[in-house]
Amino acid sequence: MSHGSSQSSMSAPRAGAAVSLLPTYLADARAIQKYSPSTPNGALQLSVAENQMLEDLLVPSLTEFSSYHHGSFPADAIYYQPTHGRESLRQAVAAYLNNLLELEQELDPDGLVIGAGCNAVLENLCISLAEPGQGVMIPLPYYAAFDFDLGSRAGLKVVPVPTMEHSGAAPPKSSSTVPVEAYYPTRAALDAAKEKSVKEQAIEPRILLLSHPQNPLGICYPPHVIQECIDWCRDNKVHLVSDEIYAGSVYRKEEANFKSALKLARTPYGLGPYIHFVYALSKDFALSGLRVGFLYSENLEIRLPLQKLNDLCCVSSHTQLMVERMLTEKTSSDEDAAFWTDGFLESNHMRLQKRGDKWQQCMKELSIPHLSATAGLFCWMDLSEFLPAEGTPDEQERALYLELLRDYGLLFTPGRSMHNELPGFFRCVFTAASDQEFHLGLERLRRFVTKKRTA
Amino acid sequence: MSHGSSQSSMSAPRAGAAVSLLPTYLADARAIQKYSPSTPNGALQLSVAENQMLEDLLVPSLTEFSSYHHGSFPADAIYYQPTHGRESLRQAVAAYLNNLLELEQELDPDGLVIGAGCNAVLENLCISLAEPGQGVMIPLPYYAAFDFDLGSRAGLKVVPVPTMEHSGAAPPKSSSTVPVEAYYPTRAALDAAKEKSVKEQAIEPRILLLSHPQNPLGICYPPHVIQECIDWCRDNKVHLVSDEIYAGSVYRKEEANFKSALKLARTPYGLGPYIHFVYALSKDFALSGLRVGFLYSENLEIRLPLQKLNDLCCVSSHTQLMVERMLTEKTSSDEDAAFWTDGFLESNHMRLQKRGDKWQQCMKELSIPHLSATAGLFCWMDLSEFLPAEGTPDEQERALYLELLRDYGLLFTPGRSMHNELPGFFRCVFTAASDQEFHLGLERLRRFVTKKRTA
Numbered sequence: 036m037s038h039g040s041s042q043s044s045m046s047a048p049r050a051g052a053a054v055s056l057l058p059t060y061l062a063d064a065r066a067i068q069k070y071s072p073s074t075p076n077g078a079l080q081l082s083v084a085e086n087q088m089l090e091d092l093l094v095p096s097l098t099e100f101s102s103y104h105h106g107s108f109p110a111d112a113i114y115y116q117p118t119h120g121r122e123s124l125r126q127a128v129a130a131y132l133n134n135l136l137e138l139e140q141e142l143d144p145d146g147l148v149i150g151a152g153c154n155a156v157l158e159n160l161c162i163s164l165a166e167p168g169q170g171v172m173i174p175l176p177y178y179a180a181f182d183f184d185l186g187s188r189a190g191l192k193v194v195p196v197p198t199m200e201h202s203g204a205a206p207p208k209s210s211s212t213v214p215v216e217a218y219y220p221t222r223a224a225l226d227a228a229k230e231k232s233v234k235e236q237a238i239e240p241r242i243l244l245l246s247h248p249q250n251p252l253g254i255c256y257p258p259h260v261i262q263e264c265i266d267w268c269r270d271n272k273v274h275l276v277s278d279e280i281y282a283g284s285v286y287r288k289e290e291a292n293f294k295s296a297l298k299l300a301r302t303p304y305g306l307g308p309y310i311h312f313v314y315a316l317s318k319d320f321a322l323s324g325l326r327v328g329f330l331y332s333e334n335l336e337i338r339l340p341l342q343k344l345n346d347l348c349c350v351s352s353h354t355q356l357m358v359e360r361m362l363t364e365k366t367s368s369d370e371d372a373a374f375w376t377d378g379f380l381e382s383n384h385m386r387l388q389k390r391g392d393k394w395q396q397c398m399k400e401l402s403i404p405h406l407s408a409t410a411g412l413f414c415w416m417d418l419s420e421f422l423p424a425e426g427t428p429d430e431q432e433r434a435l436y437l438e439l440l441r442d443y444g445l446l447f448t449p450g451r452s453m454h455n456e457l458p459g460f461f462r463c464v465f466t467a468a469s470d471q472e473f474h475l476g477l478e479r480l481r482r483f484v485t486k487k488r489t490a
Numbered sequence: 491m492s493h494g495s496s497q498s499s500m501s502a503p504r505a506g507a508a509v510s511l512l513p514t515y516l517a518d519a520r521a522i523q524k525y526s527p528s529t530p531n532g533a534l535q536l537s538v539a540e541n542q543m544l545e546d547l548l549v550p551s552l553t554e555f556s557s558y559h560h561g562s563f564p565a566d567a568i569y570y571q572p573t574h575g576r577e578s579l580r581q582a583v584a585a586y587l588n589n590l591l592e593l594e595q596e597l598d599p600d601g602l603v604i605g606a607g608c609n610a611v612l613e614n615l616c617i618s619l620a621e622p623g624q625g626v627m628i629p630l631p632y633y634a635a636f637d638f639d640l641g642s643r644a645g646l647k648v649v650p651v652p653t654m655e656h657s658g659a660a661p662p663k664s665s666s667t668v669p670v671e672a673y674y675p676t677r678a679a680l681d682a683a684k685e686k687s688v689k690e691q692a693i694e695p696r697i698l699l700l701s702h703p704q705n706p707l708g709i710c711y712p713p714h715v716i717q718e719c720i721d722w723c724r725d726n727k728v729h730l731v732s733d734e735i736y737a738g739s740v741y742r743k744e745e746a747n748f749k750s751a752l753k754l755a756r757t758p759y760g761l762g763p764y765i766h767f768v769y770a771l772s773k774d775f776a777l778s779g780l781r782v783g784f785l786y787s788e789n790l791e792i793r794l795p796l797q798k799l800n801d802l803c804c805v806s807s808h809t810q811l812m813v814e815r816m817l818t819e820k821t822s823s824d825e826d827a828a829f830w831t832d833g834f835l836e837s838n839h840m841r842l843q844k845r846g847d848k849w850q851q852c853m854k855e856l857s858i859p860h861l862s863a864t865a866g867l868f869c870w871m872d873l874s875e876f877l878p879a880e881g882t883p884d885e886q887e888r889a890l891y892l893e894l895l896r897d898y899g900l901l902f903t904p905g906r907s908m909h910n911e912l913p914g915f916f917r918c919v920f921t922a923a924s925d926q927e928f929h930l931g932l933e934r935l936r937r938f939v940t941k942k943r944t945a
Contacts, residue, residue: 043791044727045763047696050618050795057798083570090565097563101556101808108552110545115538115778151606155802162643163505167622187799188617188643241502272499308500323570324807336498340505343512344642347610348802351809352779353556 053187058179060436060452067440070472078440079468079476082448084250086284086321086412086466088386092379093321100360112352119342120149124355127362128329131376132314135283136295146331146338148345149355153280153315153328154184155348157244160311160330162189162344163337164274165241170194170232172243172273174220176455178250179448194240196220196228199456213417213457215406218252219260220245225267242274243267248281248293251453251462252415253391253408255285255293265300268309275300276311281411283319283380286387291409297331308334316358318412319380326350327358387412387466390473394465397477401484412466416447419459421487428458435459443483445476508642513634515891515907522895525927533895534923534931537903539705541739541776541867541921543841547834548776555815567807574797575604579810582817583784586831587769590738591750601786601793603800604810608735608770608783609639610803615766615785617644617799618792619729620696625649625687627698627728629675631910633705634903649695651675651683654911668872668912670861673707674715675700680722697729698722703736703748703865706908706917708846710740710748710865720755723764730755731766736866738774738835741842746864752786763789771813773867774835781805782813842867842921845928849920852932856939867921871902874914876942883913890914898938900931 061082070077103109112121119125125144133141150156161171167190173181174196185191199217201224225243232238245264248255256264261277268275277296285293300310315328327350330341350358364375394414398405404417418439422431429451436449439461450460468476516537525532558564567576574580580599588596605611616626622645628636629651640646654672656679680698687693700719703710711719716732723730732751740748755765770783782805785796805813819830849869853860859872873894877886887906894900894916905915923931 045789046791046795047617047619047621047624049621050792050799053617054795054798085569087569090568093568094563094565097568097808098558098561101558101563103553103556106553108549108556110549112779113545113548113552113777114540114542151803151805152801158802162502162508164502166502166504169502183798184802188802322568324567326804326806334500336501337505340501340509343509343638344505346607347613347639347643348606349781350606351781351806353552353809353812354806357808 053183056183056186058452060449063437064440064446067446070444070475076444078444078446079472079479080446081464081467081476082446082462083467084318084412084464085323086318086383086387087468088390088466089321089379089383092382096361096375096379097357100357100364103356104360108353109356112356116349116352116355117342118346118349120147120350121352121355121359124149124359124362127359131362131374132297132329132331134374134377135380136279136297138295138298138301140301142297142331143333146333148330148341149350150328150330150345151348151350152326153278153313153317154180155326156315156328156330156345157276157278157313158184158189159341159344159348160276160313160332160337161185161191161242163340164276164311165189165191168192168238170238170240170242172196172225172228172232172240174198174218174224174245176251176450176453176460177244178246179452179454181244191242192236192238194228194232194238195454196224196243197456198224200224201227212404215252215254218249218254219256220264221260222263222267225264225271229271229273240273242276244276244278245296246278246280247296248279248285248291248410250281250411251413251448251450252406253411253413253462254406254415255291255410257292258294258299261294261296261299265296265310269307272309274309274311276313278313280313280315280318282314284383284387284412285410286384286391287409290407293410306333308336319383320361321383325354325358327354390465393473393477394463397480401481403484412464414463414465416461416463417459418461419457421484422459432458436461439483443479445479445483508638511638511641513907515904518892519895519901522901525899525930531899533899533901534927534934535901536919536922536931537901537917538922539773539867539919540778541773541838541842542923543845543921544776544834544838547837551816551830551834552812555812555819558811559815563808564811567811571804571807571810572797573801573804575602575805576807576810576814579604579814579817582814586817586829587752587784587786589829589832590835591734591752593750593753593756595756597752597786598788601788603785603796604805605783605785605800606803606805607781608733608768608772609635610781611770611783611785611800612731612733612768613639613644614796614799614803615731615768615787615792616640616646616697618795619731619766620644620646623647623693625693625695625697627651627680627683627687627695629653629673629679629700631706631905631908631915632699633701634907634909636699646697647691647693649683649687649693650909651679651698652911653679655679656682667859670707670709673704673709674711675719676715677718677722680719680726684726684728695728697731699731699733700751701733701735702751703734703740703746705736705866706868706903706905707861707870708863708866708868708917709861709870710746712747713749713754716749716751716754720751720765724762727764729764729766731768733768735768735770735773737769739838739842739867740865741839741846742864745862748865761788763791774838775816776838780809780813782809845920848928848932849918852935856936858939867919869918869920871916871918872914873916874912876939877914887913891916894938898934900934900938
């Protein structure tokens with residue numbers, strides 16, 4: 036029967052197809068010896084978006100939050116919970132987000148869904164907004180795992196949105212002069228990407244997904260850019276999903292001028308059906324192991340479907356209890372005392388800024404073009420001057436990636452794995468290392484640049 | 491573009507379609523006042539498969555397991571974990587299952603995947619084994635949520651397997667003489683269901699899903715029935731998924747003669763690619779709030795896909811730590827001391843048997859045909875003598891269901907919601923109540939039967 040389409044009766048074709056959506060660049064890295072005190076020449080892993088600078092703050096606090104206010108595990112947490120999360124936790128999350136995003140109008144806890152990570156809630160949100168085969172527009176460059184998260188089970192197609200041609204900024208003559216404006220998704224860029232997708236691939240975009248603050252660029256889109264996206268989405272009846280998972284990692288607040296899409300899209304009639312939001316504890320709290328993600332929407336047509344679909348990716352009641360305590364804990368018994376989260380995020384900002392400044396200082400010394408980072412865990416570097424002369428852009432970048440990895444022990448995320456338009460750009464995750472490793476990374480980069488330029 | 495197929499630009503058709511797969515019988519129950527000490531005439535909820543008899547054992551133990559062996563939250567649990575679960579937890583789960591299922595050959599921890607509930611791991615397993623539109627065969631009657639779990643995102647179709655005509659047992663003359671054998675899926679029943687599905691619906695079954703011990707029947711399939719299913723699956727290159735979520739709730743061990751499919755399917759060459767297993771803590775440990783499920787397979791073609799897909803429904807590291815402690819805890823520091831799980835399950839068996847015996851004693855007194863329950867939380871009752879004379883079978887059963895609910899305050903799971911072949915059968919979850927509520931349920935059933943028979 037199905038043997039025609041199926042390669043083997045032992046598995047379904049979609050199982051292998053899902054795996055093929057994963058980024059492949061790490062395969063090269065697997066064979067390389069990693070850095071450790073006993074293998075000091077091993078490669079430094081600066082490509083995974085984790086913040087390893089917060090253990091000293093997290094371990095004692097998580098230990099405390101794991102205990103129970105009234106001494107024992109609450110009996111009601113044994114049984115089935117509301118599929119979209121415990122009510123008290125949804126209230127705590129709403130209050131936390133109101134504060135973090137500086138919202139004038141408070142979020143409705145009934146519009147929140149708590150699921151097993153940002154990827155899990157994003158998947159269900161997109162399933163509720165688009166049919167298999169329809170498109171999710173994402174400005175370039177974008178987080179490589181979106182292809183898997185949106186494609187593997189939801190069956191959605193990523194529609195890349197190139198920005199450079201339509202940015203209104205002077206077109207980059209050479210890659211080393213790319214201004215930050217060239218990365219902004221403008222109306223022209225969105226129109227062009229949508230039209231091309233429909234005409235050339237017969238894929239209808241139903242969703243525009245923004246990473247804001249932007250991963251991998253380490254910047255925030257200015258409010259006027261977000262506003263343009265909101266207006267374009269409403270005009271085109273395309274859903275805007277604002278992924279603000281780094282909203283609490285904006286460490287240069289003035290320069291960043293970060294404004295949540297939830298703030299900018301608010302009208303006297305609410306957000307309306309086309310504006311949606313996702314967030315998680317994985318980045319701002321460095322708690323990727325907890326798999327706790329949130330989505331928010333005021334679209335009532337998808338509320339019940341989202342609550343039901345979330346039954347397939349619920350967060351343990353046990354962890355919901357700990358997270359509720361974490362989000363509501365005050366730093367003292369004083370009524371006006373600050374929340375624990377405020378102090379934690381402030382410490383994080385100081386640490387992020389210190390490392391970010393050091394890395395950018397090094398970039399400046401070495402005259403390596405880079406974006407001025409204000410948020411997230413990244414610095415976006417233009418290493419295109421070091422691309423070999425021969426080969427396709429992909430081949431050129433891969434050669435440079437392997438040279439950095441094998442000859443200099445530096446594992447950065449290659450820009451082409453994030454679908455960057457120009458080759459030779461890399462994301463450095465400057466938080467994915469100890470202080471000592473971070474400084475070794477700076478040293479190795481200096482050595483690389485010096486050697487290449489004097490060769 | 492897609493506006494032809496889409497009812498509204500505000501949501502995707504599949505969002506509403508997913509909701510339509512949910513069982514509807516509880517909608518009638520929502521408007522009814524529930525029983526509580528202050529509303530003593532309210533309806534008793536005996537239709538949700540939860541075990542509420544274990545709080546006194548669970549609360550102190552969970553409190554203890556929530557603390558950390560070495561005093562503080564382990565730093566490595568902050569970060570991304572292996573997507574299929576922490577290695578130490580997979581080892582603990584393998585050891586627990588080896589013991590529970592009395593396996594001669596130990597499970598390979600690398601074949602285990604730990605995900606956010608039995609529904610979550612089952613979905614990914616079936617996604618890896620079958621394409622959208624293909625079929626999952628399930629013997630009747632079956633747990634109503636399988637339609638949602640397998641259909642909503644995985645796009646699979648449930649192919650019902652009627653058993654009565656093909657059971658080899660004498661065909662039931664009236665519904666009140668249905669012997670247990672009539673529910674066994676035989677080769678003849680499987681052949682007939684597969685052929686009908688392919689011919690009449692063009693759905694190719696790729697999976698046979700067994701609930702073993704059986705929900706809602708409260709029995710275990712005898713080993714020869716499981717063996718027949720294993721052989722049939724291997725002969726037909728259909729995947730067997732044995733859902734053994736009630737394996738630790740077999741409370742009449744001798745009568746039940748429960749044998750895991752993992753035990754019966756084992757060959758000198760392993761399980762082979764067609765045998766798979768799912769389990770969870772929700773039933774045997776009454777921990778549905780924790781959302782901790784397991785799958786096991788030795789099919790290497792789906793191993794990597796399963797590990798990656800599980801990234802969309804991971805269990806919090808925090809809860810993985812607690813569960814690891816729960817599964818490895820000994821009752822004393824003595825090396826030969828029993829595991830905490832053994833003592834817990836033994837207590838549970840005694841309590842299940844006590845309630846089960848009482849309910850069945852009442853059935854006997856009232857001469858209500860029922861299956862002799864040996865496992866799970868259920869008693870399967872034949873109330874067809876009380877069906878009204880008029881209407882289709884569905885209408886008859888619904889009238890009886892509403893009468894029990896509205897006039898007698900008894901909320902049982904109606905058999906037709908579980909696709910039972912004959913109308914008038916109900917599942918009583920005798921654990922979903924306090925002792926006092928349970929006895930009130932018995933009393934109300936006696937009143938119902940007496941009144942109906944004397945009417």
